[in-house]
Amino acid sequence: MIISRQKEFNNILQMLGEIDIFIIGCGKCAKKQRAGGEPEVLEMKKKLEDAGKNITGWTVLSSACSITSWADVLSQNPGINKADALLVMSCGGGVSVISGFAGKQVYPALDTESLGGVCCNEVVTEQCGMCGDCTIWLYGGICPVIRCAKSLLNGPCGGAVQGKCEVDERLCAWDKIFERLKELGKLENIENIHEPKDHLKTRVKKA
Amino acid sequence: MNFISKLRSGKFIITAEISPPKGTDTSRMLRDAALLKDIADAVNVTDNQRAVMRMSPIAACSILQGKGFETIMHITCRDRNRLALQSELVGASALGIGNVLVMSGDHPSKGDHVGAKPVYDLDSVQLLGMIRELNRGVDLSGNKLDGRTDFCVGAVTNTELNEAGLIKLKKKIKMGVNFLQTQAVFDVEKFSGFMERADEIRSTQSKQIKIIAGIIPLRSERSALFLNKVPGIRVPDDMIKQIKDAKDPEVEGMRITAEIIKKLRTMCDGIHIMPVGNHENTKKLLEMADLI
Ligand code: SF4
Numbered sequence: 001m002i003i004s005r006q007k008e009f010n011n012i013l014q015m016l017g018e019i020d021i022f023i024i025g026c027g028k029c030a031k032k033q034r035a036g037g038e039p040e041v042l043e044m045k046k047k048l049e050d051a052g053k054n055i056t057g058w059t060v061l062s063s064a065c066s067i068t069s070w071a072d073v074l075s076q077n078p079g080i081n082k083a084d085a086l087l088v089m090s091c092g093g094g095v096s097v098i099s100g101f102a103g104k105q106v107y108p109a110l111d112t113e114s115l116g117g118v119c120c121n122e123v124v125t126e127q128c129g130m131c132g133d134c135t136i137w138l139y140g141g142i143c144p145v146i147r148c149a150k151s152l153l154n155g156p157c158g159g160a161v162q163g164k165c166e167v168d169e170r171l172c173a174w175d176k177i178f179e180r181l182k183e184l185g186k187l188e189n190i191e192n193i194h195e196p197k198d199h200l201k202t203r204v205k206k207a
Numbered sequence: 208m209n210f211i212s213k214l215r216s217g218k219f220i221i222t223a224e225i226s227p228p229k230g231t232d233t234s235r236m237l238r239d240a241a242l243l244k245d246i247a248d249a250v251n252v253t254d255n256q257r258a259v260m261r262m263s264p265i266a267a268c269s270i271l272q273g274k275g276f277e278t279i280m281h282i283t284c285r286d287r288n289r290l291a292l293q294s295e296l297v298g299a300s301a302l303g304i305g306n307v308l309v310m311s312g313d314h315p316s317k318g319d320h321v322g323a324k325p326v327y328d329l330d331s332v333q334l335l336g337m338i339r340e341l342n343r344g345v346d347l348s349g350n351k352l353d354g355r356t357d358f359c360v361g362a363v364t365n366t367e368l369n370e371a372g373l374i375k376l377k378k379k380i381k382m383g384v385n386f387l388q389t390q391a392v393f394d395v396e397k398f399s400g401f402m403e404r405a406d407e408i409r410s411t412q413s414k415q416i417k418i419i420a421g422i423i424p425l426r427s428e429r430s431a432l433f434l435n436k437v438p439g440i441r442v443p444d445d446m447i448k449q450i451k452d453a454k455d456p457e458v459e460g461m462r463i464t465a466e467i468i469k470k471l472r473t474m475c476d477g478i479h480i481m482p483v484g485n486h487e488n489t490k491k492l493l494e495m496a497d498l499i
């Protein structure tokens with residue numbers, strides 16, 4: 001699941017130059033995080049109207065980043081053609097896909113943060129840095145690329161104080177990696193030298 | 208005798224840290240360096256330490272070398288990708304800078320450009336491996352260099368290591384370092400525990416690796432309390448009390464530090480002095496420790 005959060009309403013308002021706006025929510029990740037599902041879309045609609053915008057309609061797509069055809073979306077939502085701009089309440093993936101077809105200005109209502117997941121209704125952030133070369137198994141399923149603030153692949157930086165990362169409130173990922181590998185009896189995984197990442201693999205193959 | 212020969216000779220090494228200026232005016236840096244003339248075997252030049260922007264260490268080292276100092280250039284993984292690291296190192300070598308000290312580097316969020324993009328394309332172990340390649344005359348992609356580097360290479364370590372930290376230290380040693388420089392030592396007994404572990408690793412890897420203990424001269428109760436917040440540093444409570452109760456805390460701090468140095472002399476291969484501020488007292492301190 002893509003982790004995103006709503007922009008400050010004031011920032012959204014500053015961004016939106018046009019008056020006639022159509023709002024698109026996302027029924028997948030953004031809905032799960034209560035950032036772009038139906039209740040949030042309706043709240044956004046109200047706030048924008050209070051701020052003097054004209055909302056030509058709204059919808060919540062089953063997922064904004066994966067639509068069958070733009071023609072379908074248009075036929076079900078005639079309000080889109082009446083709008084000067086679209087406000088999309090999804091991750092950047094959804095905003096990009098819709099921008100590619102809409103032929104008009106598209107604005108993001110959310111800020112996209114990381115790739116995570118959800119379990120037992122709890123959202124877990126920063127689980128994968130999308131490096132294109134997955135070696136998470138070497139680290140007991142805890143990815144240092146994203147969970148270590150410095151993406152260190154060969155062990156901790158020595159900056160942690162009482163288990164807390166030097167950088168922010170997070171616990172040092174390397175303590176967790178060590179503990180997990182110990183539990184699994186796989187400490188030899190981190191005794192080897194891990195080579196630098198091949199960032200060529202991150203690059204998307206162009207069609 | 209250059210630094211690597213001194214390391215090999217078994218002499219007790221004295222190094223001292225200098226920060227490049229924040230700006231183009233080198234006078235203060237040169238004043239600091241002058242205080243170390245004939246005292247330090249080499250001066251360490253920091254690389255945007257604590258993620259605060261300063262003159263590049265390659266420029267500062269080059270200026271200092273021009274004045275007759277041998278330098279140890281710090282190089283962190285924070286600000287440069289593998290291309291930049293290599294071109295910096297090749298350039299340093301061509302300028303006659305023969306020693307480098309490798310570290311991950313404090314995160315930008317700790318410094319004066321908090322919004323900077325951190326790089327960390329390589330970690331310190333990988334950077335050490337890369338320098339080994341440059342010393343063999345090839346770059347990280349295996350291309351042959353026109354003229355290889357010949358660095359004497361150091362890495363840093365905390366003296367209180369958890370098990371994950373110890374694994375990393377082993378990897379650094381495996382990458383062929385010539386010396387290890389430790390975080391500041393205050394608790395000599397704990398340090399001796401560290402030395403035992405380090406000796407075990409040294410005996411299985413390379414006995415040639417020299418260990419240089421970090422020294423931060425204590426100045427006041429406040430400075431001691433502040434140091435206790437720095438990762439990897441712990442000033443014992445009785446030491447803090449000693450300073451607090453002293454008539455002249457600065458003199459007491461020097462006395463305590465000189466005692467630490469005297470004890471370390473038999474335990475490790477050298478000391479590295481990191482004064483907070485300048486090197487005004489460094490000569491005096493070394494005299495008090497009977498080192499000069
Ligand atoms: S190794 Fe790469 S792909 Fe795998 S979890 Fe980490 S960042 Fe994601």
Ligand code: SF4
Binds near residue numbers: 147
């Ligand atoms: S403290 Fe731990 S998580 Fe934070 S940067 Fe250092 S190694 Fe990574």
